Amino acid sequence: MENNTEHVHCLIIGSGPAGYTAAIYAARANLKPVLYQGIQPGGQLTITTEVENYPGYPEGVQGPEMMIDFEKQAARMGADIRYGMATKVDFMEPPFKVWIDEEKLITADSVIISTGASAKWLGLESEQRLNGYGVSACAVCDGFFFKGKEVAIVGAGDTAAEEALYLSKLCSTVHMLVRRDQMRASKIMQDRVFKTENIKVYWNTSTQEVLGEKKVEAVRIMNHETNTTADIPVSAFFVAIGHKPNSDIFKGWLEMDDAGYLLTTPGTSKTIIEGVFAAGDVQDKIYRQAVTAAGSGCMAALDAERYLAMKGI
Structure with missing residues (x-):
């Protein structure tokens, strides 16, 4: 197992607007983020066709194309973007343990969860x-x-x-x-x-x-x-029969509501565990828009940066 273990400074799980925005900010802050894209790279927007309500695209944009733009920008900033899905976590103490595809173990000084939600x-x-x-x-x-x-x-x-x-x-x-x-x-x-x-x-x-x-x-x-x-x-x-947040692997570790949405301290991306942050639709059942997800991804990266600086890691 040892040779299949890797330590990272900032691990981002999920690749929608929240995950990619977190990666852009974390990379610029020199946190050397590693992002795993999950089962649906680009998230829910990849099953949308035209997106007309995201600022900066006056002519509108196809959902999948927009997510490619986000990914390219994160990569250009230096984020390490990889295929793979988080299948199990252990948040007992830092560094936090996250298993990818049930085989590779990542230990991380900080974790940003942006696993999104799936429409029912x-x-x-x-x-x-x-x-x-x-x-x-x-x-x-x-x-x-x-x-x-x-x-x-x-x-x-x-x-x-x-x-x-x-x-x-x-x-x-x-x-x-x-x-x-x-x-x-x-x-x-x-x-x-x-x-x-x-x-x-x-x-x-x-x-x-x-x-x-x-x-x-x-x-x-x-x-x-x-x-x-x-x-x-x-x-x-x-x-419109509801959404299911992709939060099953965090059961028992993080606080969630009855529907499975991760709970964060209001006005922040902080979860109950110091050093673990949540952004986007996995913790937002009210707005669920690309632009709000991106905003919360930015918050998560800034929160992670402050946490790591405070810990001197």
Whole structure:
């Protein structure tokens, strides 16, 4: 095992906007960061097509292309970017231990966790096939592309209600598909949905298939009470059944909320363990935007730099 161990000053786990921004700042501060990209290099943005709301790209940019830009910038600053996934950690004491792909052991003076979150999907073949072609897990990111069109959204919690309301301002009709005979969303959010004339709620309804060859053209729904199916013509299908933070390997080491989001000291990236920091969607269930993730990656690198300076490491 010894020859498969390496010590690093600053280890960054994950490669979305948070991880790459942390790498840019950490490299410039001469922390010699090593970044492991994880299972999905570039993170959730690599399954997005057009990104129009990130500052500095006046013409918009493709999600994967934007992540390549982030990666190139981090590499140019001197960050050591590698393929590989963190599979186990031991945060008992510094230097912290992180195993990569279950075989290589990295010991690190500081760790920045930016493992992100993954959207929950319904699990339909058509949903995956048309992902980026009208199927989306982010109304705030993609709603704009369907201005004046009819769209469908599936979900029953606060996020689904919020996204349906957001879409109602842009789209002609929002068909909201709710699996049960009631919503989980808070009373105030439900009231807003019911008061919005162009949101049509379908109770006891599940999605059977997203229809369309090259892009979303309709959604096939089934009513559980009547056992009948119907096709609703729509241009987009939004899935808002929640996100799952990629935090499983930190269970037992770091504090997290009921959904698994890592808890940080408000206004910082600090976790309960001194020297371990968290940034981006793994600790942010409220905003979940590329620009906020990048901002928190910057915070994590600055927090790590101060911690290492204070420890004299």
